[in-house]
Amino acid sequence: MSVKSRAYITSGFLCVALGVAGIPLPLLPTTPFLLLAAFCFARGSERWHRWLMTHPTLSPYILAFRDKKGLTRDQKWRIAGLVTLTLMVTGAFAPIYGKFLALFIWSTMMLYLYFSASASSD
DSSP states (O other): OOHHHHHHHHHHHHHHHHHHHHTTOTTSOSHHHHHHHHHHHHHHOHHHHHHHHHOTTTHHHHHHHHTTOOEEHHHHHHHHHHHHHHHHHHHHHSOHHHHHHHHHHHHHHHHHHHHSOEEOOO
16 A cells, blocks of 8 residues: 555544544534545545445535535534534623624524425435
8 A cells, every 4th residue: 555545544533533523513614524535535535435435424514515415404403503502602601792602603594404404315
């Protein structure tokens, strides 16, 4: 295995780790990291690329982007709940301007989720 392949595989796993961390963390994006991981694995190892593209939890993010589908209703509810919880905790401990900022972020996120395309939950 070449050094280039190992670098791609290592980068792929780093991106998968960041993508998985982004699932529960509202400010860390999941899909871009998983797309980058798929790119790295495609160039580094067909085995790991196939694993990522068939993974039951991670592949729907990549496939929805590739097929130009929106988030499923379940994904939207999970995102809305986690964003709400995170920003409520933030707002509870923030000064007044932080509370307004948290409210603004929450409002824009909820509007985005409401108006973004929805995919069927197959």
